[in-house]
Amino acid sequence: MIDLLRLLGQRVRELRLEKGLSLRQLAKASGLSERFLSDLEAGRGNISVARLADVAAALGRTAAGLLREAEASGEAQRVGVISLLGLRGAGKSTIGPKLASRLGLPFFELDGLVESRAELSLAELFSIHGEDYYRRLEREELERFLASHDRAVLSTGGGIVAHAESLRVLEERTVMVWLRADADDHWSRVVGQGDIRPMADRPAAKAELRRLLVDREPLYAKARLQVDTTRLGIAGAVDELVERLAQPAVSGTSAAQQ
Ligand SMILES: Nc1ncnc2c1ncn2[C@@H]1O[C@H](COP(=O)(O)OP(=O)(O)OP(=O)(O)O)[C@@H](O)[C@H]1O
Ligand SMILES: O=C(O)C1=C[C@@H](O)[C@@H](O)[C@H](O)C1
Numbered sequence: 001m002i003d004l005l006r007l008l009g010q011r012v013r014e015l016r017l018e019k020g021l022s023l024r025q026l027a028k029a030s031g032l033s034e035r036f037l038s039d040l041e042a043g044r045g046n047i048s049v050a051r052l053a054d055v056a057a058a059l060g061r062t063a064a065g066l067l068r069e070a071e072a073s074g075e076a077q078r079v080g081v082i083s084l085l086g087l088r089g090a091g092k093s094t095i096g097p098k099l100a101s102r103l104g105l106p107f108f109e110l111d112g113l114v115e116s117r118a119e120l121s122l123a124e125l126f127s128i129h130g131e132d133y134y135r136r137l138e139r140e141e142l143e144r145f146l147a148s149h150d151r152a153v154l155s156t157g158g159g160i161v162a163h164a165e166s167l168r169v170l171e172e173r174t175v176m177v178w179l180r181a182d183a184d185d186h187w188s189r190v191v192g193q194g195d196i197r198p199m200a201d202r203p204a205a206k207a208e209l210r211r212l213l214v215d216r217e218p219l220y221a222k223a224r225l226q227v228d229t230t231r232l233g234i235a236g237a238v239d240e241l242v243e244r245l246a247q248p249a250v251s252g253t254s255a256a257q258q
């Protein structure tokens with residue numbers, strides 16, 4: 001019960017901030033006091049059903065919907081380490097921190113851990129030491145990460161699935177999630193980020209990206225969950241993931257266990 005109040009408080013705070021509302025504005029819109037809302041957000045307010053309905057309405061939710069979102073965050077965070085897979089532009093670095101924040105988990109980028117370990121950027125690492133060396137560090141950092149984290153959201157490098165050993169570790173010890181997108185979206189997102197590397201000197205880059213997606217699809221498809229980011233958008237993909245990670249088949253929870 002206390003956990004549910006804490007999760008409810010977190011969700012209310014997230015939705016309030018998403019909507020750009022101050023505590024005072026939410027108090028006005030819901031008819032509740034700022035003091036009460038502040039306690040609620042801190043997980044201290046044992047709110048009545050009628051008041052819950054008022055807060056939920058002010059946040060564009062129903063009481064049942066708001067409670068369900070709070071519960072789902074609690075269930076989904078129990079799955080352990082959630083690894084995000086996908087080609088460049090899949091949304092791993094964008095969706096990852098948002099998902100982690102919804103679940104109250106820390107977020108990490110495996111490529112970032114590799115860069116810190118090597119004290120080099122990925123580009124430097126590749127050009128100085130080559131891909132095999134990068135793949136070895138990636139595998140070692142993955143093992144190191146899993147030895148020290150039970151629960152987290154981990155964004156992986158787009159090419160990790162082509163490395164059988166790392167893929168096996170991910171499959172065995174994390175819940176793999178494939179962030180899918182249409183090839184055209186991968187391309188426009190990468191270009192939209194101002195990353196014109198693929199186009200420099202290589203007019204065939206778009207076709208190469210499409211090819212890479214086709215080649216890697218069977219490997220990404222080993223993921224326990226897939227979400228279509230083209231259809232759902234960023235916020236929709238986060239909502240869908242929280243809901244699906246909370247399902248008993250994934251989270252390992254059941255009514256009997258709670
Ligand atoms: N579902 C989406 N709809 C629209 N734009 C998106 C979506 N997901 C991500 N983007 C945008 O696409 C760009 C690339 O996303 P992001 O950097 O998160 O991808 P990534 O999977 O981390 O790629 P990389 O493998 O290069 O690190 C960002 O500008 C992001 O805002
Ligand atoms: O898609 C890929 O092949 C890669 C993506 C990056 O995140 C790095 O993992 C590396 O540059 C390879």
Ligand SMILES: [Mg+2]
Pocket residue numbers: 092093094155
């Ligand atoms: Mg990224």
